[in-house]
Amino acid sequence: MTALLQLDRVEARYGPVKALHGISLEVAEGELVAVLGANGAGKTTTLRAVSGTVRRTGDVIFRGAKLPRRPDAAARAGIAHVPEGRGTFSELSVWENLRLGAYTRRGGVKEDAQRVFGYFPRLEERKGQQAGTLSGGEQQMLALGRAMMARPKLVLLDEPSLGLAPMLVTEIFQRLERMRTDEGIAVLVVEQNANLALAHAAHAYVLEVGKVVVSGPSDELRANESVRRSYLGY
């Protein structure tokens, strides 16, 4: 498998503060990759560096081409970023949120929406409802559904478990698995819950203060006693 996404010594900063000190990582096509680490390690910034929503240097290569750092470039190249706080439009209806997901292309909106409703039947029931009135779990489903509407090759997912009941989180990760196997969508997921993320991811990268400190196949990381204790905290 060739790398779908490749980060080569990517650095990123917020004003004078450097948040990433040269991150290199790879995501293969249709693969689920987890980014782990403590608060402030640079997990969210890593995703933002990919989607170009933070000032970055170094190369982000997607499908063999360098990704320009324009705000809408990532979306147009086939990367759907579900940011912290899910990035749904609370004032717009569920249906309008889904339409926005398909913003970068023409046609097929109805068919794609049907596919999304296959994954998340709740969204169909709540089609006309204001997104802000959905429960936390439903909003996460809407965020994922909206990401799917873009027919992406890669979904960047920031803390899907945040604020959700454990059962819902399991459900969300099951849907991610299905998106991966049925639609061939690769996922780069940032997650606090290391145990959960490693259970579903093929590969994982552990960050510490803006650097990759450990990386490898999930099984190996899980089996490695010292990694677990020093970096994953369980």
Added chain:
Amino acid sequence: MLLAAFTWTEFAQQLTAGIRQGAVFAGLALALVIIYRSTRAINFAQGEMATFTTFICWSLMNHGLSFWAAFPIVLVIAFTGGVAIERTIIRPVENGPVITIVIVTLGLALLLNGLMSVIWGGGSRPFDGPFSTRTIDVGGVPISVQDIGIVVVSFVLVGLLALFFRFTKLGLGLRAAALNRDSSELVGVRVGWMLAFGWGLAAVLGAVSGMMVAPILFLDPNMMQTILLYAFAAAVLGGLDSPVGAVVGGLLLGLAITLLGRYVGFVGDVLKLPAALLLILLVLLVKPNGLFGRVTVRRV
């Protein structure tokens, strides 16, 4: 006597006049709201932008075009001008404090006002509107064709805009960009262009208002200033971030000042504006966000 004499025929006429005024306020208030939603600032140049484009219409008609031939040309010029203003003058201060943007629009108003005096000269001049001022009989009430025309044109435009915002992808993108800039960029909306597009639409709305009122008010560089004041009031009344509110607020205000001015003796012509503002103050005391102001429902 406090209350003036009352007949139903005259009341119907006053009602029509009120709706006609309200339709103009509504159009201009909607323009203010569209810009407020995307730029988070009141566009004080809205009136001058409208007058400027009306002058362009006057020039085209002076060169032999009929009103309806000039009309679409003016709309295109207005749209292009609105986009150009956003791209060149507003964009550099877009991320600055709101007060900076407001000052820039004030400066733009002065600039356009001066330009109009230089190009077309000051002083007012008659403007031949598209509608005749004769009256027709509507159910026993004589109503001027001009009033009907202005109302129809204004509402067709507002209706088209509503459909555009609701049902087109571009309209959805515009709304999204106004609501949440970051999330819009993540789904691939070109936010910068959306803001410019909003200014273009606002300029078109203003141009239509200007061309509709010019036959009544006579055309001069300061023509829209009072109307802009009423439009502000209408927008605040309806809720500054609500397009529906702008239209309803405009209509209510038009009706209120017309009826108050006619039927409440001491208000007359002179106290119309203060009376209207008092009314708005009372509404805002009860509903601080305006009649249709945004109340976000959010569950966490």
